[in-house]
Amino acid sequence: MRYQNPQNWQAVVAGIIAAAVLLLSLSSFIIITPGQAGVMSILGKAREGVLLEGIHIKPPLISTIDIYDLTVQKFEVPAQSSTKDLQELSASFAINFRLDPTQVVNIRRTQGTLQNIVSKIIAPQTQESFKIAAAERTVEEAITQRDILKRDFDEALSSRLDKYGIIILDTSVVDLTFSAEFSKAVEEKQIAEQRAQRGVYIAQEAEQQAQAEINIAQGKAEAQRLLAETLKAQGGSLVLMKEAIEAWKLGGGQVPKVLVINGDSNSGVPFLFNLGNLEETPSL
Incomplete structure (x- = not known):
């Protein structure tokens, strides 16, 4: 039976111890990155003091670190x-x-x-x-x-x-x-408001149209009043004769069926007769 060299055993044990020490050393540190915070618990009990960014020492095997995100x-x-x-x-x-x-x-x-x-x-x-x-x-x-x-x-x-x-x-x-009931009520209210606004618009439009007709009627009445005053005034017959001449021109310059004759200078209304009647009168 062969026996192993005791030195070999010592080397193996030394290696195991070194590895254990290295692991314990690495587990004795914790790195907290920016935007994080850590809470150390030893044997399940949270310790006071927040671990902020950086390297921190912690007891190996018996401690744990809970990391919390501090970002938004x-x-x-x-x-x-x-x-x-x-x-x-x-x-x-x-x-x-x-x-x-x-x-x-x-x-x-x-x-x-x-x-x-x-x-x-x-x-x-x-x-x-x-x-x-x-x-x-x-x-x-x-x-x-x-x-x-x-x-x-x-x-x-x-x-x-x-x-x-x-x-x-x-x-x-x-x-x-x-709720659906309120949605329906809102929709009905909006429809009613639109109809009311439409009614107001129609009423305003009718009022404006009526006012326009009143203005036109007032304008015509004022024009007739001014024309009547003009005819009553001195020289009114000349105005009437001018209107007759304008009518004659609009008719193409032909001899009109109705001839206007200023027979009586004192009369407010000229003498009118139809030339067509002369053509129908039998000769004597």
């Missing part, structure tokens, strides 16, 4: 509520937030993972904040005053999440819907 996180959260006039209102909010670095240890102790933060804190608080904002106005006001609704929601949500170490950076209303 975005989640879309649905919410439902009843308005002041008891109408159902549904919304979907896109929420941008990040974790407060100084509160990461408390977050680790109370909430654990980021998924727990969203499902157990942000989602229910979003629902409650939306109820607060929607209950202060009617569904029509919620639609027409959407910016005010969002402002009230932001204030309620920020105040509720601040104590959990969650900083709200921005929110946006992705979708805002209401």
Whole structure:
């Protein structure tokens, strides 16, 4: 039977010990990258003090490091509520937030993972904040005053999440819907308003047309009054004769059937007779 050299055994043991020491040395350090924060737990208990970016020493084998992302996180959260006039209102909010670095240890102790933060804190608080904002106005006001609704929601949500170490950076209303009954009522109201506006337009158009006819009638009456005054005045017969000559010209310059003769200079109306009657009179 052959025996191994004791020196070989010593070399193997020394190698194992060196490897173990190397592994322990490597596991005694943790690197936190920018945008992250770490929480050290020893034997399952979270220690005070947040591990920020850089290299940190940790006890090997008995410690663990939980890493939290401090960059901006975005989640879309649905919410439902009843308005002041008891109408159902549904919304979907896109929420941008990040974790407060100084509160990461408390977050680790109370909430654990980021998924727990969203499902157990942000989602229910979003629902409650939306109820607060929607209950202060009617569904029509919620639609027409959407910016005010969002402002009230932001204030309620920020105040509720601040104590959990969650900083709200921005929110946006992705979708805002209401019941089918209210949608139908809105549509009917819009149709009625359009009809009313059309009726107002027709009434205004009729009024303008009537006023135009009144203006035309007044213009004609004024023209006739002025013409009558002109004919009554001295030289009015000349005006009438001028009108007769103009009519003669418009007729092509032919001898008219009706001849105007100023027989009596004192008469306001000239003597008129039809030349056609002369042609029909038998000769003597």
